[in-house]
Amino acid sequence: MGSIKQDIKESALGFAEAAQEKWGDFVQFLKEAWPILVALFILLLGIWLYADPPPPRHVLMATGTEGGSYELMAKKYVDFFEKKGIKLELVKTKGAQENLKRLADRKDPLQAAFVQAGTFNPAGIGGIASLGAVDYEPVWFFYRGPEVKASSFVEPQGQMKFFLQEKVSVGAVGSGTHSQAMRILKASGLENEAHFLYLPNHEAVSALKKGEINGAFLVDGYQSENVQALLNDPQIRLSGFERAQAYTHLLPYLHILKVPIGGFSLPRNFPKSELQLLSTTTNLLIDDRMHPALQFLFLEAAHEINGKANFFAKRGEFPFFGDSHFPESSVAVHYEKNGSPWLMTFFPFWLAELINRLVFVLLPFCAIAYPALVSLPGYRDKRMRRRINKLYGSLKSYERELTENFSPYVKNEYLKKLDLLEYEALKLEVPKSMAGDYYALRTSIDYVRNCLNRGIQPYQRLDDESSI
Numbered sequence: 001m002g003s004i005k006q007d008i009k010e011s012a013l014g015f016a017e018a019a020q021e022k023w024g025d026f027v028q029f030l031k032e033a034w035p036i037l038v039a040l041f042i043l044l045l046g047i048w049l050y051a052d053p054p055p056p057r058h059v060l061m062a063t064g065t066e067g068g069s070y071e072l073m074a075k076k077y078v079d080f081f082e083k084k085g086i087k088l089e090l091v092k093t094k095g096a097q098e099n100l101k102r103l104a105d106r107k108d109p110l111q112a113a114f115v116q117a118g119t120f121n122p123a124g125i126g127g128i129a130s131l132g133a134v135d136y137e138p139v140w141f142f143y144r145g146p147e148v149k150a151s152s153f154v155e156p157q158g159q160m161k162f163f164l165q166e167k168v169s170v171g172a173v174g175s176g177t178h179s180q181a182m183r184i185l186k187a188s189g190l191e192n193e194a195h196f197l198y199l200p201n202h203e204a205v206s207a208l209k210k211g212e213i214n215g216a217f218l219v220d221g222y223q224s225e226n227v228q229a230l231l232n233d234p235q236i237r238l239s240g241f242e243r244a245q246a247y248t249h250l251l252p253y254l255h256i257l258k259v260p261i262g263g264f265s266l267p268r269n270f271p272k273s274e275l276q277l278l279s280t281t282t283n284l285l286i287d288d289r290m291h292p293a294l295q296f297l298f299l300e301a302a303h304e305i306n307g308k309a310n311f312f313a314k315r316g317e318f319p320f321f322g323d324s325h326f327p328e329s330s331v332a333v334h335y336e337k338n339g340s341p342w343l344m345t346f347f348p349f350w351l352a353e354l355i356n357r358l359v360f361v362l363l364p365f366c367a368i369a370y371p372a373l374v375s376l377p378g379y380r381d382k383r384m385r386r387r388i389n390k391l392y393g394s395l396k397s398y399e400r401e402l403t404e405n406f407s408p409y410v411k412n413e414y415l416k417k418l419d420l421l422e423y424e425a426l427k428l429e430v431p432k433s434m435a436g437d438y439y440a441l442r443t444s445i446d447y448v449r450n451c452l453n454r455g456i457q458p459y460q461r462l463d464d465e466s467s468i
Helices: 003-052 069-083 096-104 150-156 158-167 176-186 201-210 225-231 244-250 292-305 328-340 342-346 348-403 408-426 431-451 464-467
Strands: 058-064 087-094 110-116 126-141 167-169 195-197 215-219 238-239 255-259 275-287
Touching: 003 126, 058 069, 058 096, 069 126, 069 275, 069 292, 096 110, 096 126, 096 176, 096 292, 110 176, 126 176, 126 225, 126 255, 126 328, 150 408, 158 201, 167 201, 176 215, 176 244, 176 275, 201 215, 201 225, 215 225, 215 275, 225 255, 244 255, 244 275, 275 292, 348 408, 408 431
Parallel strands: 058 087, 058 110, 167 195, 167 215
Antiparallel strands: 110 275, 126 215, 126 238, 126 275, 255 275
């Protein structure tokens, strides 16, 4: 029993001594190699900050006009980003044209915006990428007065006679509503016929409810305040598009959405018959220089917020890709095929992003640092050997002086020089691999000292003595 305890004790002591020895070697290594380590650290920091800078913590996003679905949806994005530690600031604009202009401006800090498909001509617009479509935006035409039958759509200018004689708002110039309304009216051959007014959506809603205008186009989401205000007003009527199929052939970016009888309100039985609506999609566009981590965050937000089932969309229908005239971001292409990076699945955003950056930076860094670190032991040995050789050189110089110009009066001076030389040798912290060289130097110093203490002229040759 005693022998086992003794073996355990000796083993523990052995481990402790080995650990202490390793720690001592490590400390000594840091003392000797710190210039190289500092240089490598600065190199790593430079690569990290320049090649893969951290994502900004403040992002500007355009929401369009007041009271629209973009504003409502963007507020949900704000909450999502806040949970991830990013501040998403919303910016109100006049509409799609302003959003595109600002995104394309390399000096503008705006980085993201909701823009309707089909409201722009991408020719000549650069610097913008798409993260996909995130919602439907129906084309609504609300009007006052007697109900116009849907069958009038198939008659030449049948239903449109009402529009030609009355005041109709087609949205503010530069807005998505104006662009979509004019495209549809142009396809119907009526773009120059009616008495159009160019009111922002919230002003058009107010004017229509007050009876100041007779009709208004709105292109907005079902949940928007403007659309809900008109859907819930019994005095306001909604027109469908009987020839919706034809419009989608002429304008391929449009989709057909069907509303069943009573779909908007069962108590009012509204609508009284199945209704076909035309719809564009909301595209999430970004400045193509946006940090990839932020792009993934926007896509995650779109999946969580817009991927839920709503009045028109099925669960998981959004985001979908390929509905924008702008090129898809490479991040969106990756997301479409592979989903989010697995790190974002298991770790908080900031930690996943940090790990990803570390991997991105460390791989090329290791290609540079590994050869340098491997060469450090050789560097340490060469550096220590130079210091030992320098002391050997000093010792040799003293010995030559003693041989050629020895004087008993300077003996003590040379002994002091040897003591100082030995003191310098004692300060050397050599690795164990060079312990033999270290003690050989100490022995050589003692040898010269002993020779100096041997006699009056310790370095004089015997044949010289006999000749005196």
